[in-house]
Amino acid sequence: MTGPIDTTILPPDAAGIVRAADILRAGGLVALPTETVYGLGGNACNDTAVARIFQAKGRPHFNPLIIHLPDLKTARRYARFDDTAERLASAFWPGPMTLVLPLRPDAGLSPLVTAGNDSVAIRVPEHPLAHALLAEFGGPVAAPSANPSGRVSPTSPQHVLDGLSGRIEAVLDGGACAVGVESTIIGLTGAPTLLRPGGLPAEDIEACLGAQLIRRAEGDPITAPGQLGSHYAPGAPVRLNVTAPEASELWIGFGRDCDGAALNLSPNGDLVEAAANLFHFLRRADTMTALGQTIAIAPVPMHGLGLAINDRLSRAAAPRP
Numbered sequence: 086m087t088g089p090i091d092t093t094i095l096p097p098d099a100a101g102i103v104r105a106a107d108i109l110r111a112g113g114l115v116a117l118p119t120e121t122v123y124g125l126g127g128n129a130c131n132d133t134a135v136a137r138i139f140q141a142k143g144r145p146h147f148n149p150l151i152i153h154l155p156d157l158k159t160a161r162r163y164a165r166f167d168d169t170a171e172r173l174a175s176a177f178w179p180g181p182m183t184l185v186l187p188l189r190p191d192a193g194l195s196p197l198v199t200a201g202n203d204s205v206a207i208r209v210p211e212h213p214l215a216h217a218l219l220a221e222f223g224g225p226v227a228a229p230s231a232n233p234s235g236r237v238s239p240t241s242p243q244h245v246l247d248g249l250s251g252r253i254e255a256v257l258d259g260g261a262c263a264v265g266v267e268s269t270i271i272g273l274t275g276a277p278t279l280l281r282p283g284g285l286p287a288e289d290i291e292a293c294l295g296a297q298l299i300r301r302a303e304g305d306p307i308t309a310p311g312q313l314g315s316h317y318a319p320g321a322p323v324r325l326n327v328t329a330p331e332a333s334e335l336w337i338g339f340g341r342d343c344d345g346a347a348l349n350l351s352p353n354g355d356l357v358e359a360a361a362n363l364f365h366f367l368r369r370a371d372t373m374t375a376l377g378q379t380i381a382i383a384p385v386p387m388h389g390l391g392l393a394i395n396d397r398l399s400r401a402a403a404p405r406p
């Protein structure tokens with residue numbers, strides 16, 4: 086695990102934006118202001134940057150993340166927009182609304198962003214600094230709220246520093262956030278569904294659609310945001326905490342002492358590297374196994390990102406419905 090880093094406060098001007106974009110290109114993390122709350126931004130195509138987002142937040146699960154883009158035209162490169170999606174995006178972007186849409190297979194996003202699923206959450210924020218940074222960076226920025234896991238979302242640079250100082254490269258100083266609650270999330274992979282109430286009233290969205298949104302009861306384990314991503318499992322059976330695999334098994338190692346492993350999540354035992362590789366390796370292992378062959382996975386320690394990795398692995402290994 087790396088030691089603390091100096092967190093720079095970047096000014097809300099052209100120089101600050103260029104610097105923030107450079108940090109994102111180098112795989113670093115920048116907290117950026119949006120009109121809802123500050124986001125913890127990283128390059129959504131860079132596995133290590135996305136893994137570091139989870140590490141900085143101390144998230145025990147790999148919840149899928151929202152990608153942030155400068156406009157609707159760019160967003161069409163990453164997801165399929167049907168008529169309903171086009172209508173909502175045209176009416177409410179830029180603004181505090183996130184759409185969950187079918188992922189384009191050629192989107193090029195890190196699978197950690199989508200938690201290995203085939204849908205993606207997209208937002209076009211209205212904040213001028215967020216827009217300027219996204220335009221300058223020129224790619225998708227994955228950004229959950231910039232707070233440690235389980236704490237309240239930050240609406241000022243000081244809130245961000247209180248929680249994440251020493252864990253991220255920079256905060257782009259945009260002052261206080263105008264809306265102050267997170268975006269409203271609408272699921273459009275099936276009938277339009279309110280996945281999370283937020284900064285845009287659901288009634289406004291219903292008026293635009295001319296139809297009611299499906300509203301899920303609070304705590305619904307299947308559709309609550311963050312839970313949708315929890316069902317990815319390889320086709321092959323998975324066995325965990327394996328230090329001595331059977332000859333017939335395909336072994337995924339972690340750390341040293343894994344001679345003979347077909348793949349190794351991180352030969353040096355680096356949990357950020359392991360997280361960045363996780364979904365890629367589960368998929369690759371799936372293509373490498375013969376019918377009926379089991380994927381055996383070496384133990385991954387239960388600290389730092391190891392919690393999220395083990396959470397995901399235990400779901401992959403859980404009995405299939």
Ligand code: TXA
Pocket residue numbers: 119121122123124125148149150151183185199202204205206208228229230231266267268269270280309310311312313314
């Ligand atoms: O206002 C906001 O939305 C802020 C700013 C920074 O943009 N972001 C934010 O992100 O609140 P976060 O990660 O704290 O919350 C995003 C929610 C999570 O509950 C996540 O599970 C859900 O969006 N989500 C992301 N991708 C999803 C997907 N493909 N399907 C369903 N839910 C998804």
Ligand code: MG
Pocket residue numbers: 229230238
């Ligand atoms: Mg949050």
